[in-house]
Amino acid sequence: MVAPDPGGLRRAAELLRRGSVVAFPTETVYGLGADAFNARAIAEVYRLKNRPAWNPLIVHVPGVAAARELAEEWPDAAQELAARFWPGPLTLVVRRSSRLNDVGRTAAGTIAVRVPAHPVARALLDACGLPLAAPSANRSEGISPTTAQHVIQSLPEVPLVLDGGPCALGIESTVVDLTTSPPRLLRPGAFPLRAIRAVVGRLALPGDTVADGAERPSPGMGRRHYAPRAKVVLTDDVDGDLPDSYGVLAYQGEEGPRREILSADPREYAADLYAALHRLDDAGVSVILVQPPSDGEDWLAIRDRLHRAAAG
Ligand code: TXA
Ligand code: MG
Numbered sequence: 669m670v671a672p673d674p675g676g677l678r679r680a681a682e683l684l685r686r687g688s689v690v691a692f693p694t695e696t697v698y699g700l701g702a703d704a705f706n707a708r709a710i711a712e713v714y715r716l717k718n719r720p721a722w723n724p725l726i727v728h729v730p731g732v733a734a735a736r737e738l739a740e741e742w743p744d745a746a747q748e749l750a751a752r753f754w755p756g757p758l759t760l761v762v763r764r765s766s767r768l769n770d771v772g773r774t775a776a777g778t779i780a781v782r783v784p785a786h787p788v789a790r791a792l793l794d795a796c797g798l799p800l801a802a803p804s805a806n807r808s809e810g811i812s813p814t815t816a817q818h819v820i821q822s823l824p825e826v827p828l829v830l831d832g833g834p835c836a837l838g839i840e841s842t843v844v845d846l847t848t849s850p851p852r853l854l855r856p857g858a859f860p861l862r863a864i865r866a867v868v869g870r871l872a873l874p875g876d877t878v879a880d881g882a883e884r885p886s887p888g889m890g891r892r893h894y895a896p897r898a899k900v901v902l903t904d905d906v907d908g909d910l911p912d913s914y915g916v917l918a919y920q921g922e923e924g925p926r927r928e929i930l931s932a933d934p935r936e937y938a939a940d941l942y943a944a945l946h947r948l949d950d951a952g953v954s955v956i957l958v959q960p961p962s963d964g965e966d967w968l969a970i971r972d973r974l975h976r977a978a979a980g
Contacts, residue, residue, distance in 0.1 A: 669816050672788040672830045680828055681795035689713055691805040691819045692792050693832030694784040696757045696840050696858050697812040697942070698819050699728065699802030700826065701792070704738075705768075710801055716823055719808040723887050725801040726759050726780040726841070730793040735781045738799065740765045745846050745868050752867065755785035757841040757858035778847055788832040804840060805829075809893050811949075811977075814838045814942045821946075838939035839969050848872065856969040858938065893976040896945045898956045900978040906957045915953035917944055919961070926951050934966040941970060945977070 670676040672693075680690045687709045689702045700717065702709035704727045714721060729735045732750045736742045740763035749760060764779035784790065793800060804812040806822040813819045816831035842857035844864060852872040853861065865871050898915065906916045915926040919937060923929045928944040930937045948956050958974055961967045 669820065669829050669831045672791065672832055676830060677788075677791055677795045680792055680830055681797075683828055684709075684792075684796040684798060684800070687712075688827055689716065690792070691813075691816070691823070691826050691829040692789055692802070693786050693816070693830065693835055694728075694789045694802075695786045695835060696784075696837050697814055697835055698805040698816065698829075699784075699789070699800070700805035700819075700823065701728070701800040701802040703796075704799040704801040713801065713803065716825055717803060717806070717808050719803065723808075724780065725803050726782055726843075728784050728789065728793065728800045728802050729781055730790065731783055734799060735760075735783065738765055738768060738779050738781055739763060740777075743846050745851060748867050749844075749846075749864065750783070753859065753863065754783040755790070756783070757785070757837055758782060758864070759841045759843040759855075759857075761843065761845040761847060761854065763847055776847070778845070780843060782841055786832060786835075788830055792830065809895055811894055811896055811942045811945050812840060814939075814946075818942075818946055834943065836939065837935075838942055839973065842969070844868075844871070856972050858969065861965060861968070891976065891979045893979075894942075894973045895977045895979075896949045896956060898949055898953050900956050900958055900974070902958050902960045902974060902978050904959060906959050910957070913954045915948035915951060915956045916959075917941075917948065917956055918959040920959070926953055934961075934970060937961070937967075938970055941973065 683690050687706045689712050691700050702713045759780050759782040761778050761780045805819045806813050814835040816829045819829045837858040840857045842859035843855040845852040845854050850870040850872050851868045906918050917928050919930050919932045930940050961970050
């Protein structure tokens with residue numbers, strides 16, 4: 669764990685330029701970064717995370733110009749979304765430039781890009797001068813890390829973790845595919861859908877058919893994902909006496925041992941969700957009872973993560 673001061677940033681940038689990997693904070697979750705153009709570094713990311721090869725990585729860049737260099741086409745919608753909402757927790761999927769080698773390769777010939785807002789992520793992008801492929805810095809299918817300590821617990825082999833404190837948003841970026849008509853939501857996340865709709869109009873949700881007929885769900889949205897070690901059960905029945913092997917995650921009621929009460933505000937809830945799941949895992953519970961969050965689009969990303977955590 670290294671402070672993101674000039675010396676720490678210099679060491680991190682040096683490792684990245686030599687083809688090693690570095691974990692760093694973003695406003696959403698911590699990422700495991702690697703030079704997006706270095707096949708060996710990318711392979712190390714997949715190995716450390718135990719990530720399946722078919723699941724492509726998001727590439728983090730310092731600004732719109734760098735994003736356009738990775739794209740074969742930069743549609744008007746990309747231009748406008750980027751101009752309005754970058755830096756921020758919005759990832760855009762566009763056609764991948766044919767000049768690129770294996771970067772973020774998918775069968776569909778696309779690439780996912782975003783400009784992160786976190787000052788440490790931005791300082792690191794500046795210091796290394798590389799586009800950084802960075803998935804969340806956790807073992808595949810586990811809970812994403814929102815502190816440097818979570819990264820070290822999940823991936824002890826990572827050579828350097830820049831410690832930027834807890835992530836402000838606490839849930840991953842929203843991923844939108846701009847290669848379909850209408851654009852399609854691939855992963856709900858920290859960025860609100862209504863802001864995207866204000867630019868693109870209609871937005872297809874996962875499961876909707878898009879005009880070009882392509883069935884193109886997000887490769888990374890496996891059913892079981894974002895899961896703690898403990899078994900997650902969604903239930904309204906979270907009160908009363910429970911055995912020590914049970915934990916509770918709710919947004920009403922009294923806190924207590926192995927009882928995490930999160931905010932009833934979806935942004936605050938999201939900010940603490942993964943940290944609370946990590947705490948319950950650390951407490952050694954084998955079952956986590958989760959009070960189902962309310963309906964409504966503000967809770968979409970949270971419902972998505974909890975249902976995946978409970979699947980399988
Ligand atoms: O907030 C975030 O997005 C964090 C921070 C570190 O930036 N990163 C993150 O990366 O969550 P990861 O790898 O855990 O999730 C990336 C998601 C996956 O669901 C993946 O399948 C999808 O984006 N993805 C990446 N490239 C894609 C592509 N070309 N087409 C469709 N989906 C893609
Ligand atoms: Mg992830």
